[in-house]
Amino acid sequence: MSKLWGGRFQKSAEEWVDEFGASIGFDQELVMEDLQGSIAHVTMLGNCGILPSEDVETIIDGLQQLKLKAESGKLEYLIENEDIHLNLEKMLIDLIGPVGGKLHTGRSRNDQVATDMHLYLKEQVNEISLLIAAFQKTIIEQAEQHIMTVAPGYTHLQRAQPISFGHHLMTYFWMLQRDKERLADSMKRIDISPLGAGALAGTTFPIDRESSAELLGFTSVYQNSMDAVSDRDFIVEFLSNSSMLMMHLSRFAEEIILWSSQEFQFIELDDSFSTGSSIMPQKKNPDMAELIRGKTGRVYGNLFSLLTTLKGLPLAYNKDMQEDKEGMFDTVHTLKGSLKIFEGLIRTMTVKTEQLTKAVNQDFSNATELADYLAAKGMPFREAHEVTGKLVFLCIQRGHYLVDLPLEEFQKKSRLIEEDVFEILSPVKAVERRNSFGGTGFEQVKKQIEQGKVLL
Numbered sequence: 001m002s003k004l005w006g007g008r009f010q011k012s013a014e015e016w017v018d019e020f021g022a023s024i025g026f027d028q029e030l031v032m033e034d035l036q037g038s039i040a041h042v043t044m045l046g047n048c049g050i051l052p053s054e055d056v057e058t059i060i061d062g063l064q065q066l067k068l069k070a071e072s073g074k075l076e077y078l079i080e081n082e083d084i085h086l087n088l089e090k091m092l093i094d095l096i097g098p099v100g101g102k103l104h105t106g107r108s109r110n111d112q113v114a115t116d117m118h119l120y121l122k123e124q125v126n127e128i129s130l131l132i133a134a135f136q137k138t139i140i141e142q143a144e145q146h147i148m149t150v151a152p153g154y155t156h157l158q159r160a161q162p163i164s165f166g167h168h169l170m171t172y173f174w175m176l177q178r179d180k181e182r183l184a185d186s187m188k189r190i191d192i193s194p195l196g197a198g199a200l201a202g203t204t205f206p207i208d209r210e211s212s213a214e215l216l217g218f219t220s221v222y223q224n225s226m227d228a229v230s231d232r233d234f235i236v237e238f239l240s241n242s243s244m245l246m247m248h249l250s251r252f253a254e255e256i257i258l259w260s261s262q263e264f265q266f267i268e269l270d271d272s273f274s275t276g277s278s279i280m281p282q283k284k285n286p287d288m289a290e291l292i293r294g295k296t297g298r299v300y301g302n303l304f305s306l307l308t309t310l311k312g313l314p315l316a317y318n319k320d321m322q323e324d325k326e327g328m329f330d331t332v333h334t335l336k337g338s339l340k341i342f343e344g345l346i347r348t349m350t351v352k353t354e355q356l357t358k359a360v361n362q363d364f365s366n367a368t369e370l371a372d373y374l375a376a377k378g379m380p381f382r383e384a385h386e387v388t389g390k391l392v393f394l395c396i397q398r399g400h401y402l403v404d405l406p407l408e409e410f411q412k413k414s415r416l417i418e419e420d421v422f423e424i425l426s427p428v429k430a431v432e433r434r435n436s437f438g439g440t441g442f443e444q445v446k447k448q449i450e451q452g453k454v455l456l
Contacts, residue, residue, distance in 0.1 A: 197229050
């Protein structure tokens with residue numbers, strides 16, 4: 001079969017060479033964007049008087065027929081037609097005759113594919129942002145139920161200070177909020193039209209790029225035709241933002257995995273988001289959280305793959321840039337799947353409040369309260385720190401906790417310590433008293449939840 005670009009060629013490539021060079025195996029995902037871009041382009045050609053209205057009507061009718069077939073999954077793509085653009089153009093010509101060949105007037109596959117990817121990412125970023133918002137809503141709902149649930153807070157994965165479990169959950173709300181804001185900001189670089197830039201130098205036809213951009217819903221056009229066809233910064237930025245988002249999900253997944261273990265027993269995951277073992281009947285594995293943690297690596301890989309592809313490319317378009325799509329598609333699917341799974345996982349998990357209460361009453365995470373208590377009574381904090389450390393060591397030697405010490409043992413270390421120390425050492429009081437802005441105090445957690453609701 002003769003290629004649509006094959007006029008100057010005397011030989012055809014062997015089938016295996018065609019297969020190596022073809023992108024239709026993956027870029028068919030851009031079918032709706034490609035048809036959308038073509039309809040806008042031919043409409044502009046008609047409005048500018050470049051094509052007669054009857055040709056425009058015939059071409060648009062053909063494109064609409066292809067769109068209906070695409071929506072019902074009835075289009076058949078051929079490797080010999082290389083990519084989504086030539087496949088659709090060949091289908092159009094077969095459907096409406098030679099007039100279909102006029103569709104490509106004043107454009108190149110270079111600006112065509114760039115337009116498709118801008119349209120694709122614009123839609124996908126909006127959908128991902130909605131999924132993030134849905135996940136944030138679920139986090140708020142769980143956090144609101146556990147404002148008063150006191151849990152161990154950690155540093156270095158060692159018990160540090162008691163906190164509100166709702167406060168801990170809300171940490172991820174704010175991480176996701178920044179992810180959503182980064183995606184929103186990236187729209188300034190995504191929402192630009194390259195259509196009409198041609199192969200690299202523009203076109204001799206009197207086209208109206210602003211008109212086609214408006215038809216496609218873009219807010220602006222590229223100012224430089226070479227930049228328009230060679231720019232993939234917007235995809236790199238998306239992959240970078242996606243890597244950050246997956247990193248946050250992976251951190252959350254790691255904590256879910258720890259919390260659901262026999263060693264922690266802070267939560268239990270719903271059966272619908274867990275799996276069993278093929279050999280060990282007792283197992284309930286947090287596989288979905290582990291998969292999300294694992295999939296983070298492939299998103300990082302997609303970012304570094306594209307950065308490496310682009311790093312040495314001369315202007316303008318090069319065939320290397322065909323490698324920009326698979327990683328983008330994979331990242332979109334990975335993000336959307338991970339967000340949907342994680343939202344359901346958090347929505348259905350059971351928080352074991354009794355186990356959390358037991359944990360904070362059997363550790364030394366209230367030690368800072370004693371040091372602060374002494375400092376508030378006038379003892380220099382460094383001295384208060386040392387006194388508290390010695391009392392902790394005494395407890396470790398005796399096999400019990402600070403609240404178990406009799407008052408006289410406290411007073412041997414400092415006469416500043418009085419009966420009210422036992423109230424101060426209560427984990428609930430310790431959390432309640434940390435009422436500085438953004439702190440884990442119950443009232444502060446309520447405030448940040450309310451602020452989160454406003455943002456949503």
